[in-house]
Amino acid sequence: QVQLVESGGGLVQTGGSLRLSCAASGRILSRSTMAWFRQAPGKEREFVAANRWSGGSTYYADSVKGRFTISRDNAKNTVYLQMDSLKPEDTAVYYCAVDRWGSESYYRKQSYDLWGQGTQVTVSS
Numbered sequence: 001q002v003q004l005v006e007s008g009g010g011l012v013q014t015g016g017s018l019r020l021s022c023a024a025s026g027r028i029l030s031r032s033t034m035a036w037f038r039q040a041p042g043k044e045r046e047f048v049a050a051n052r053w054s055g056g057s058t059y060y061a062d063s064v065k066g067r068f069t070i071s072r073d074n075a076k077n078t079v080y081l082q083m084d085s086l087k088p089e090d091t092a093v094y095y096c097a098v099d100r101w102g103s104e105s106y107y108r109k110q111s112y113d114l115w116g117q118g119t120q121v122t123v124s125s
Helices: none
Strands: 004-007 010-013 018-024 033-039 046-052 057-060 068-073 078-083 092-099 119-124
Touching: 004 092, 018 033, 018 092, 018 119, 033 068, 033 078, 046 068, 046 078, 057 068, 078 092
Parallel strands: 010 119
Antiparallel strands: 004 018, 018 078, 033 046, 033 092, 046 057, 068 078, 092 119
C-alpha cells in the first residue's frame, strides 16, 4: 500500500518561508491529483493547493494565492509546497493527499484516498 510521508514543517517568523515535501512510497500515476490541505486547531481541514494531471494544472485557495507554490516530481513520486510571505494565520498542521482517480473536485477532502500523517507549521508574529 502506498504511504505518504511529509517533511519540512517548523517554526518561522512572519514573512518567512518554508518548503514542505511529501514523498510517496510507491508509484503515483500521472493522472492522480496531488494536493495539500491544512487544519488549524478547532477548525475544519481546508484545501490549500492542488496539482492535477502531471503538473498540467494547479489550483490554490484564495488565502494562499500568490504566496504558495505547489509542484510535483513524478520521477520521485513527490509533491512540494513552497510557502513564502508566511502569516500567523497560516499556522496549522499541513497534510498532503493523493486522489488516484483525478476527480474534478480537487478542493474537496472527500475526493482523496491517500493522506500523509501531517507536519506542523507555526508562524510567529
